[in-house]
Amino acid sequence: MRTTDHAAAVVVGGSLAGLMAALGLAKFGIAVTVLERSGPQPRGGAALGGAESNLHRLVGPDGLAGPEATAAALNGSRPHLQSWAQAHGLLRRAAAADPHIDLVHGARVVEAGQDETSAWARTADGAIHRGDLVVGADGHRSVVRRVVAPERPDAAFAGYVIWLGIAEEPELDVEAWPPGMDIFDAGADCLLGYPLAESAPPGRRRLGWAWFDRRRNDLLRATGCVDGDVVQHSLRPADLPASLIAELDAEAAQWPAAWRDAVRACLRRRGVTGTPVAEYVPDRLVRGRIALVGDAAHVSTPMTGRGFGVALTDAEVLADEVAKAVAEARDDAIPAALRSYQDRSLGRARELVESGQRFSRSFAG
Numbered sequence: 354m355r356t357t358d359h360a361a362a363v364v365v366g367g368s369l370a371g372l373m374a375a376l377g378l379a380k381f382g383i384a385v386t387v388l389e390r391s392g393p394q395p396r397g398g399a400a401l402g403g404a405e406s407n408l409h410r411l412v413g414p415d416g417l418a419g420p421e422a423t424a425a426a427l428n429g430s431r432p433h434l435q436s437w438a439q440a441h442g443l444l445r446r447a448a449a450a451d452p453h454i455d456l457v458h459g460a461r462v463v464e465a466g467q468d469e470t471s472a473w474a475r476t477a478d479g480a481i482h483r484g485d486l487v488v489g490a491d492g493h494r495s496v497v498r499r500v501v502a503p504e505r506p507d508a509a510f511a512g513y514v515i516w517l518g519i520a521e522e523p524e525l526d527v528e529a530w531p532p533g534m535d536i537f538d539a540g541a542d543c544l545l546g547y548p549l550a551e552s553a554p555p556g557r558r559r560l561g562w563a564w565f566d567r568r569r570n571d572l573l574r575a576t577g578c579v580d581g582d583v584v585q586h587s588l589r590p591a592d593l594p595a596s597l598i599a600e601l602d603a604e605a606a607q608w609p610a611a612w613r614d615a616v617r618a619c620l621r622r623r624g625v626t627g628t629p630v631a632e633y634v635p636d637r638l639v640r641g642r643i644a645l646v647g648d649a650a651h652v653s654t655p656m657t658g659r660g661f662g663v664a665l666t667d668a669e670v671l672a673d674e675v676a677k678a679v680a681e682a683r684d685d686a687i688p689a690a691l692r693s694y695q696d697r698s699l700g701r702a703r704e705l706v707e708s709g710q711r712f713s714r715s716f717a718g
């Protein structure tokens with residue numbers, strides 16, 4: 354067992370959950386290697402409700418910098434993180450500034466494993482990254498979950514897709530700007546709309562929307578987005594069939610004016626992604642020296658609006674338990690710490706997914 358000074362963790366996945374876990378562990382002096390399969394370019398993403406609140410604990414009082422902090426300072430308000438890209442940008446900057454974190458891009462993990470004294474992740478180029486523990490933060494199709502829960506490694510398709518877009522104010526002709534989140538239930542469809550970047554001045558505001566649609570499952574299967582019971586990938590904007598765009602444009606007539614216009618503006622410039630919804634109720638979160646956090650651990654419908662917040666709590670609880678373990682410097686301390694993480698987190702993870710499943714069953718039938 355190593356001491357705090359050179360305890361090491363390998364985190365698989367450098368999205369929100371992976372970066373939060375890395376920052377949480379690094380706070381206690383643990384050296385963290387984050388292996389992220391995608392490149393370093395900033396990534397887009399949907400609106401993220403409730404993201405603004407507790408990140409300060411991880412990134413510290415000086416951690417909030419960049420466009421969102423500047424905009425907030427100009428308005429005399431606290432920064433609001435309301436999109437996935439904002440939250441990811443903030444975490445990336447904090448991780449890059451942390452000397453304990455080594456963020457490696459273009460590193461696709463193909464296998465994870467462990468022995469008595471260490472755990473490891475192997476990347477596609479054959480390199481083995483070894484640490485006192487491996488944290489799987491590799492999302493809903495987690496490779497690391499295959500080691501933790503080999504008896505049930507896949508999240509299941511929930512029976513519907515979410516069309517997502519963010520419309521910019523200049524492309525809209527909205528008379529009354531929506532003051533807050535709206536939900537519209539139209540039977541086979543449900544629309545969730547929310548204004549983003551409340552601190553942005555009029556003219557530069559944005560409307561995020563998520564359209565839940567249970568009628569496009571044949572298309573999802575025909576395009577390989579869903580195979581059997583398993584979600585394989587999203588339908589990217591470039592792959593949206595022209596016929597689908599025309600259909601959605603016509604069906605958008607059912608939504609109230611501001612949201613209808615926001616949907617149509619995104620469709621016009623193909624700024625729409627289709628995300629088939631997956632769900633996973635975990636029976637376990639750890640095995641030996643390997644732990645899961647975020648969507649690798651539990652996948653819930655975005656209707657819960659809590660996936661991000663629970664991933665943050667996962668990261669904090671995991672870091673807390675591991676920090677106590679490295680201080681003890683006993684051989685079995687890391688596996689024991691991960692079991693404590695599971696004891697503290699499994700109930701919350703299951704409750705999150707099950708609450709979403711109640712919605713999914715009533716919506717998708």
Ligand SMILES: Cc1cc2nc3c(=O)[nH]c(=O)nc-3n(C[C@H](O)[C@H](O)[C@H](O)COP(=O)(O)OP(=O)(O)OC[C@H]3O[C@@H](n4cnc5c(N)ncnc54)[C@H](O)[C@@H]3O)c2cc1C
Nearest residue numbers: 366368369370390402462491492647648655658659660661
């Ligand atoms: C459409 C949608 C809307 C949502 N809206 C909200 C919301 O409003 N509020 C909220 O709280 N939550 C929301 N969520 C959920 C929330 O985004 C996630 O729960 C949260 O961000 C945690 O994500 P993650 O980092 O665990 O997984 P992901 O974001 O999926 O990240 C996984 C990372 O691992 C990398 N990776 C995958 N496989 C490998 C591999 N083999 N090797 C190396 N790297 C790998 C991927 O490239 C990616 O960077 C939403 C989810 C979706 C899909």
